[in-house]
Amino acid sequence: MASSFRKWRVISVLSIAASAATGVASCQSTEPRPLPTVSAQSDSSIDPMQFVDPELRAALAKFNKAVPPGGLDRLTVDMLPMARASAERRAQPLLPEPVPEERVVPGIQGSPDVHIYLLGPEICEVRPAILYIHGGGFILGSAKGSLVNAQKISLKHNCLVVSVEYRLAPDAPFPGSLNDNYAALKWLHDHADELGVDRARIAVMGESSGGGHAAMLAIAARDRGEIPIKEEILVYPMLDDPYRQRGDTAMDGTVCLDRKDQSPGVVVAVGRTRRFCVGARGGGSRRERRI
Numbered sequence: 001m002a003s004s005f006r007k008w009r010v011i012s013v014l015s016i017a018a019s020a021a022t023g024v025a026s027c028q029s030t031e032p033r034p035l036p037t038v039s040a041q042s043d044s045s046i047d048p049m050q051f052v053d054p055e056l057r058a059a060l061a062k063f064n065k066a067v068p069p070g071g072l073d074r075l076t077v078d079m080l081p082m083a084r085a086s087a088e089r090r091a092q093p094l095l096p097e098p099v100p101e102e103r104v105v106p107g108i109q110g111s112p113d114v115h116i117y118l119l120g121p122e123i124c125e126v127r128p129a130i131l132y133i134h135g136g137g138f139i140l141g142s143a144k145g146s147l148v149n150a151q152k153i154s155l156k157h158n159c160l161v162v163s164v165e166y167r168l169a170p171d172a173p174f175p176g177s178l179n180d181n182y183a184a185l186k187w188l189h190d191h192a193d194e195l196g197v198d199r200a201r202i203a204v205m206g207e208s209s210g211g212g213h214a215a216m217l218a219i220a221a222r223d224r225g226e227i228p229i230k231e232e233i234l235v236y237p238m239l240d241d242p243y244r245q246r247g248d249t250a251m252d253g254t255v256c257l258d259r260k261d262q263s264p265g266v267v268v269a270v271g272r273t274r275r276f277c278v279g280a281r282g283g284g285s286r287r288e289r290r291i
Contacts, residue, residue, distance in 0.1 A: 077170065084140055084168075091145035098154055100147050100163075105187040111179040112167075116187070117143055119150045120160035123196035128203065129160040130233070131185050133217070135208030138169045138177075138238075153205075160197055162188050166213070181217045189227045203231035211237025 049057055094100070101118040120127070130153060134146040143150075143165040154161040166180035185204065192199045204221075206214035211234040218232045 080139060084142075087136065087140050088142065088145050092148040094148055095151045095155075098151060100150075105183055108179050108183045108186065111176065111183065114180045114183045115143070115165040116184050117147060117150065117163040117165070118160065118195070119147070119154045119163065121154070121158060125196070126198045127159050127196055128157070128201035128230070129162060129188060129192075129195070129197040130157075130203045130205050131181070131188060131214075131217075132161050132163045133166065133181055133204070133206035133210035133213045134163065135206065135210040136168070138209045138212070140168070141209075160195060177213060178216055178220060181213055182220055185217060185221065185227055200228070201230050202227070203233055204229055205231075205233035205235070206237065207235035209238045211235055212239055215239055 049060070052060055098119045098121060103116050103118060104113050105116055107113050120129075132143075132146075132150050132153065134141045134143055134149075136142075143163040146163065150161040150163045153159070162184060164181050164184040166177045166184075169177065172180075185202075188195070188197065189199060189202060192202075204214040204217050206212070214232060214234055215237060218229055221227045221229050
């Protein structure tokens with residue numbers, strides 16, 4: 001493929017965010033819209049949706065309806081099966097093409113085998129590839145439920161997309177998900193010839209918690225020195241602990257998830273310990289904080 005792999009940097013973050021919820025393909029506006037102002041004091045009479053672009057309000061409203069009462073921070077282990085089933089029911093219908101092909105690849109370091117999905121055009125030339133890691137707060141979501149996103153990426157960029165069905169927390173503690181994603185990346189690299197993939201043009205990509213996983217995977221690949229990664233595409237990634245961030249919190253949580261909901265790891269409190277599966281600091285090692 002003659003076009004440069006680096007052109008993938010222009011992927012629209014807003015487009016992916018909206019399409020993940022409603023299938024909206026584009027969120028471009030013909031002219032800028034002025035945003036209302038708000039004082040430091042939170043005002044219950046203010047409609048927080050006025051701070052959201054009109055083209056994104058429907059998607060955001062749909063997302064907020066899926067959040068458990070009290071926010072994701074109130075989600076317990078017992079509630080996870082119901083939350084996961086609900087997320088799967090909201091999955092978008094698949095596109096006619098490309099047809100997903102499910103495969104099972106060997107796990108690493110004693111981990112179980114990993115299910116992956118291959119999506120891409122017929123092999124007619126050597127092409128780039130994206131290892132795609134779905135989002136879901138590290139505890140929700142699935143590769144199967146996110147296949148339509150992978151289809152759109154493959155169609156738009158004429159590339160092979162490999163979507164990983166990694167194990168979720170807290171069922172699989174760290175480094176379970178990292179092992180799964182690394183196993184998929186290693187398989188993709190080792191089988192590049194038969195897949196028609198250019199080994200020098202393999203990217204890792206993810207949105208939200210998938211972005212955190214992609215960042216952790218890129219660090220692991222760098223440190224282990226086995227697999228070169230051409231690009232790291234992070235879409236609104238969960239990389240750090242919002243509890244440590246400072247700034248105005250007047251409208252925190254009024255439009256969407258608040259800081260405690262966006263913690264970079266498992267948002268289920270087990271006893272009095274909150275266990276995080278990923279962090280940008282320290283190469284993604286697990287951290288614990290007493291709460």
